[in-house]
Amino acid sequence: MKHRKEKEIKVIFAGIALIFLTFLAVPMVQLLMKSFTTEGGGLTLQNFQSVFAREDFFEILRNSFGVAGLSAAVTTLLAFFLACTIHYTNIPDWIKTLIKGAAVLPMFLPTITYGFAIIYSFGKQGLLTRLFGKQLFEIYGIRGLLMGYVIYTLPISFMLINNTMGYIDKKYMIVSRVMGDSAFANFKMTVLRPLLGTLAASVIQSFFLSFTDFGIPAAVGGKFKTIASLLYSEMLGSIPNFQNGAVVAVVMLVPSVVSITVLKILEKYQIRYNKISKIELKKNRVRDGLCGGVSILLIVSVLSVFAVIFVIPFVEEWPYRLSFTLDNFRNVFEDPNLFNVYTNSLFVAAATAALGTIAAYGSALVTARSKISQKAKDMIEGIALVTNTIPGMVLGLAFLFLFSGTGLQNTFLLIIICNVVHFFSTPYLMMKSSLGKMNASWETTAMLMGDSWAKTILRIVTPNALSTIIEVFSYYFINAMVTISAVIFIAGARTMVITTKIKELQYYNKFNEVFVLSLLILATNIIGKFAFTKLAGVTEGGAAGQFFKLHIRKNKERSL
Amino acid sequence: MLKLQNIKKSYDGTTVLDGISLEIPDGEIVSILGPSGCGKTTLLNMILGITEPDSGSIEFNGKDITDSPMEKRGFNIVFQDYALFPNLNVYQNITYGLKNKPDISSKEELEELIGLLGLKEHLPKKIEQLSGGQKQRVALARTLVMKPKILLLDEPLSALDGVIKESIKNRIKTIAKEFHLTTVIVTHDPEEALTLSDRVLIVNEGRISQYSEPEQIVNAPRNDFVKNFILNQLEIKKNNIFTLFKNQLNIQPGKESLVS
Numbered sequence: 001m002k003h004r005k006e007k008e009i010k011v012i013f014a015g016i017a018l019i020f021l022t023f024l025a026v027p028m029v030q031l032l033m034k035s036f037t038t039e040g041g042g043l044t045l046q047n048f049q050s051v052f053a054r055e056d057f058f059e060i061l062r063n064s065f066g067v068a069g070l071s072a073a074v075t076t077l078l079a080f081f082l083a084c085t086i087h088y089t090n091i092p093d094w095i096k097t098l099i100k101g102a103a104v105l106p107m108f109l110p111t112i113t114y115g116f117a118i119i120y121s122f123g124k125q126g127l128l129t130r131l132f133g134k135q136l137f138e139i140y141g142i143r144g145l146l147m148g149y150v151i152y153t154l155p156i157s158f159m160l161i162n163n164t165m166g167y168i169d170k171k172y173m174i175v176s177r178v179m180g181d182s183a184f185a186n187f188k189m190t191v192l193r194p195l196l197g198t199l200a201a202s203v204i205q206s207f208f209l210s211f212t213d214f215g216i217p218a219a220v221g222g223k224f225k226t227i228a229s230l231l232y233s234e235m236l237g238s239i240p241n242f243q244n245g246a247v248v249a250v251v252m253l254v255p256s257v258v259s260i261t262v263l264k265i266l267e268k269y270q271i272r273y274n275k276i277s278k279i280e281l282k283k284n285r286v287r288d289g290l291c292g293g294v295s296i297l298l299i300v301s302v303l304s305v306f307a308v309i310f311v312i313p314f315v316e317e318w319p320y321r322l323s324f325t326l327d328n329f330r331n332v333f334e335d336p337n338l339f340n341v342y343t344n345s346l347f348v349a350a351a352t353a354a355l356g357t358i359a360a361y362g363s364a365l366v367t368a369r370s371k372i373s374q375k376a377k378d379m380i381e382g383i384a385l386v387t388n389t390i391p392g393m394v395l396g397l398a399f400l401f402l403f404s405g406t407g408l409q410n411t412f413l414l415i416i417i418c419n420v421v422h423f424f425s426t427p428y429l430m431m432k433s434s435l436g437k438m439n440a441s442w443e444t445t446a447m448l449m450g451d452s453w454a455k456t457i458l459r460i461v462t463p464n465a466l467s468t469i470i471e472v473f474s475y476y477f478i479n480a481m482v483t484i485s486a487v488i489f490i491a492g493a494r495t496m497v498i499t500t501k502i503k504e505l506q507y508y509n510k511f512n513e514v515f516v517l518s519l520l521i522l523a524t525n526i527i528g529k530f531a532f533t534k535l536a537g538v539t540e541g542g543a544a545g546q547f548f549k550l551h552i553r554k555n556k557e558r559s560l
Numbered sequence: 561m562l563k564l565q566n567i568k569k570s571y572d573g574t575t576v577l578d579g580i581s582l583e584i585p586d587g588e589i590v591s592i593l594g595p596s597g598c599g600k601t602t603l604l605n606m607i608l609g610i611t612e613p614d615s616g617s618i619e620f621n622g623k624d625i626t627d628s629p630m631e632k633r634g635f636n637i638v639f640q641d642y643a644l645f646p647n648l649n650v651y652q653n654i655t656y657g658l659k660n661k662p663d664i665s666s667k668e669e670l671e672e673l674i675g676l677l678g679l680k681e682h683l684p685k686k687i688e689q690l691s692g693g694q695k696q697r698v699a700l701a702r703t704l705v706m707k708p709k710i711l712l713l714d715e716p717l718s719a720l721d722g723v724i725k726e727s728i729k730n731r732i733k734t735i736a737k738e739f740h741l742t743t744v745i746v747t748h749d750p751e752e753a754l755t756l757s758d759r760v761l762i763v764n765e766g767r768i769s770q771y772s773e774p775e776q777i778v779n780a781p782r783n784d785f786v787k788n789f790i791l792n793q794l795e796i797k798k799n800n801i802f803t804l805f806k807n808q809l810n811i812q813p814g815k816e817s818l819v820s
Contacts, residue, residue, distance in 0.1 A: 441643035444610060448636050449706060450660030463647035 008453050009370040012362045013380075019359065020383045023417050027398035028390065034401055035246035047243040051251070056225065061251070064211055064227040067142055071149035072206035076199055078150070079103070079157035082295050087165045088191070090281055091292040100162070102299040104155040105306070108525035110482040110499045113309065113518040114148045115219020116511060120308040122147075125319045127308045140222030148216035151302055153206035160205065164198040165191075169273040197270045201263055208259045212252060212391035214485040218503060227252050228485070231393055235400075235489060242401070249394045260389040309522070313515040328512040332520075338501070338513060342520050345481060345498040348412055352419040352480035353473045356427060359420055360472050361465070364431035369443065369461065380428075388425035392486030395422050400489040410492030418490060419480045427472040434468035435461070467536040474532035478525050561585055562607070562710060562742065567616035569602055576602050578766040580616070584759075587740040589733070591753035594763035595789065601714065603763070604746045608712055609633050620709070636708035640715040642699040644687045651683040654701045665705050676738070677701050677731060693724035697731065704735065711736075713745045717752055729756050750790045751797065754778070762786055 038044050051057060082103055086096050106114065121128045122139045129135045137143050168191070176186045210216075214228040221229050231252060234245040312318045313328045332338045363384075367377045399418050408414045438461065446456040462469070484499035491500040498517045505514050567580040576599045584590050592600040605611035607618065609630030617626045625633055644653050654674065658664065665673075674680055677697040682690065690698065696716060703711065716732065717725045733756065736743045747753050753760045754774040762769040762777070762785075770782040778794075781787045 439639075439641060439643045441639040441641070442645065444630070444637075445639065445643045446645075446656070447631055449657030449702070450631070455660075460645050460647065464645070 027402040031398040035250045047247045051247040060225045068210035072203045075150050075153045075157045075206045076202040083162040085291040085295040089288045089291045103158040107155040111215030115216045141224035144220030149210040157202040170279045171277045204259045257389045332516045341496045341501040349477045349480040351416045353477040356420040356476035357473045360427035360431045368432045368435035384425045384428045396486045396489040422486045423479045470536040563619040565617045567613045589743045589757040590759045591745045591757040592761045593753040598763045599766045635710040636703045637712040638699045642695045646687045657706045711743045
């Protein structure tokens, strides 16, 4: 029999391969080469020598490792505690919902805003400093960074742990108890052990994010230099040195590659339960009170840091003239320069989401629903893995090197493509798992009913993948809204987005505008997230459908 | 008439089918019976046209279709897991193929089919609201709308329980007779195969163990495999049932029919 040749899949594959060749492979190879060549083009190790010879280089590296490692540990501990409160206490559901919501809130803001929020909360004139009557700690340097990184990575760490905890079969707690385990042994066997892989993954993921983040050190780094701030100053400082910049980028890349590799290996050690059963938790008011109390305290602390964003832009001049005003908002909205960056951001985020969703969907169709050669599938998996390991700053820098002087320089298209490539990994994996779970015989069945491939995708696969498609869209949109690392090097004067504008406003100490713009991002993202979630819910049949399903299931046994 | 000649197939050096030759007359129900891994699903996929034989030929009504693609053969299949489209309701699933080939079944034929399979009151329902047996009937209807030249069923009863199993069995028989439809069924359950089909093809290790009518298999098993693995199972079941109905059998000797 002659197989259908899957021409469409091959075209999609070729398109994906071409995009990532041009916008991932070539820029990255060129960046690597740049670090090993002189300005004239000769091969050399001079660049590495000159960077390593900086007297502060290894101190900077130590700083980055130290503070990123420390915050990764702290974040994971806090996230674990929050997740335990959700899954292993009997506190009221609305408090749990509150904790879940607040823990992921920082995701909706760019990291550079956290930095400024910390300054305006804990700085000399900060909101919290004034509330407490004294400055609690020195914010510039390690403490500020630590705080910023913890807030930044808490959402992802919490989601990771909270999610896995949901998949732990709670029945094992009963087994452990009837076997006579002590409370501690019980906890160790039924909660800690199954989560070990996830906890390690959370530490590594948080480390990776903090290590490569630019926004927080840009705001509260002070004299405490990190590798990201070094890269920035090498490239956009007073004496730019592109070769050295390339070297720093390569140095930044190495730990990223290592951490993602370890993460990949850890995946294999995840414990999988055949079945997830919920049990009634033992009544324990002390446990509930303690966990609930501490969790609420944590959440309040996180929220209090962000409280300033809601205060500063609404007063005349912090901290001197505190009367309420909307002037700051009016100024931003009336200043075409500022309002334009908001519409720019919106456009970039929407376009990134649209293009990114197409790329992720197309790629997932190739790997999850085609019989194309294993080599082609491996290649797409490889692309996803590589995009996951490359820090945004490094990718942005590679784009800067490759596309300067070309027609793509200073275009929105370049920023959009950079975002699509940078955030590709997660959306692709989401899409692949969703498509992979679908019935393997749909295409065959539809074809027997006379469908062409495209028709099947349109009539069957896409409608059934719709909720995931919307989730992917939302993921791309929000990330494109808040990213600064990936775009700091490639956003030009005409293509300024909010996050890069915030960096610029910092020079002029225009913090009212910084917070107004941050609020705009926050509002946009929350509205977006809400709308996307609703939309995705509708496509799943919604709550009424769920209820109906249950009702039907009860009756169906008798129906034949 | 479907004719398979000396079909061979191997995957990565492991022989799955080793010289299968058989003929399936028009309008008959034929079950392919064998333990898991015996090659029966591969054989089914080959008839459908999604698996290519390494050698040998497939003929339908005197025409060589070995190289025809699946869509051209005009056969159709109901998969074990039904492969119903969850984004469409029951009616939309059943009429799916009519969107592509509006003339293949008339409105009356469609209604007759829906009536025959007892799906009338379920038409506006979502797929997830259906029970296993209902899903099976929807999948059957969806396939029959396409008027397949041969109907292929992959383990049609394995996901169903008890009474529902018997009811679907009857419907399959009715449909095959009503439409004079050649039906090929894959199953691993001897009872199912022998009570449902006109002929049973017993496959073991890629070869045909026996291909005959159910009665003949029971009365004249051709080899030890048929005796030990196929008939033995039925023997145990029979004895269990007889033990259960011992008293009734004593009162009315010879009335074994109540078992079936």
